[in-house]
Amino acid sequence: MAIVDRCLKKTFPEDHHQRCAYAAFGVRELMRASGAAPEVMGGDFVAFIVGRDNCRAGMSGFAYGEGQCSHFWVECDGLIIDPGPSYLPLRSSYPTARMPAVIWSLAEPLPTYLRYRPKLRFQDDAAFSAENSIQARADAFLSVCRERSAAQRGHLAFPGWIMTGRASVIAAARRDDPWAVSALRFDKMTDEASLPF
Template structure:
């Protein structure tokens, strides 16, 4: 899958590697860093995108298949978005969904990174509710220390993405449409198989 010249798998592999290197203890809770970095890499490649803030929920299931739930990023105080993702003209980009099992009390099956085709209806196993859509040329105002760390992180991501030496190997999997979930399920992916069963329920939890 590509956005212009950018291969999504390479972009996500880059962001994932940089997150785990810079934030080894809490890489799973750095969605604004992720969104800002993706937006910056795409901008550097001449590809327009925007950062969106809001709530996001995704279907999760335990390794033994006995417990399933909808978990995610919602309910932030004072009207601030709970989560951030990026949108291009045709894709919703959010690799951070794959990190939801990191802090779960129950061992969960690996979850997908998201590069959803916006022309496709969202699956019930993947829910987004936007609160704010930032301008394409948005400039966030951070405290001096956060601004410095954000700037450093973005530069590392851009450098690694452009590097020919750094290997870009994505360890997880990406979903892009209802059909892609079915394809992963046909290949035996445990999350996708359970997600298809979840979607057949008459009533499912929603944001």
Template sequence: MQISDVKIENLFAVIDWCIKNSFPEDYDARCLYSACAIHAILISKGVKAVIVGGNMGAFTLSADGRKALLEGFSGGDMVQPSHYWVEANGVILDPCVSYLPRRSRICAVSMPMVAWSKNVALPNYLQYVEKIRYAEEVGFIFPDDIGIRVQEFIEYCQKQYSSKTVKKKFATWLLSNPNELNNAARLGDRWAKGAIRFQSMNSVPTIPS
């Protein structure tokens, strides 16, 4: 997927590499860092982008295929959202969905990163509830130690993204619309096949609004 001059797979590959190297023990809990870095890089490339905070839930499937859940982040509010993502050019950008299996209750199969076009309604297997939308030029105010770490992470990602050396590998696939889901399922992706079944159910769990 391309947004202006930015290939999203390349951007996500850099963010993924940087966040796992910076926070190896809890990279799956660093969505704010990820969102801030994605936002900063897009803005630097002339792309209008905003950080959004709220709740997120996604379908997860156990490795044996016998259990399925809706897992994610909820319970936050406008002051302190439970999850952060970026929206640009009508696309929800959220690589952190792919980290849900790390702490899943069911030993979940691998999942894609998300670049979902809002031209298509969100499906049951990928749910977002917006709580707050920050201004494009937002300046977050953090406690000093957190602010320093966030800024250092942004600069680290920007440096790696601009590097002319070996590009980081995009380790998963990109969920952008139902067609991409169907393509992944045809190629045998277990999560994609399970998500299609989940979508067809008459009643599914939902995240709090």
């Protein structure tokens, strides 16, 4: 995810936070190269956000049109793999606390502060887009990811922390991470029936 994040910011400096499909296909590409069998998923997504001043909070997701997926992520070996939540603060209408990326086990129920609703599973041979110009741009992005991966020496850390389950959120809250502290409070106060899905 760290390599894809760097390539996304370099390729789309103005709006990398709106390119979750590119991020998902990039993660899939690099995971395949390492011998894994990842799948790109499309569907709906919302996560808890909190203002830096701790005065405003709510659920936020990515905008979408009728009949379209609002978000894309990767699933592999029973894990949701998604840098997308870390980009949500860039879309907020008010200053928002930094958020983590996600590598969450599907064996652990999703909490109230992180919701995924899959609608579409991309076939292994599925193209990024039926439109030639968009497919060409996606191919160029995937090439940049492969080149960066091949050139990478040593470990490249993702900018920020990665939420790997409830225990990781508790650990982040103990480090006084503002988002984690508020997410756990939100989880205690929120009834699942009140969530969008």
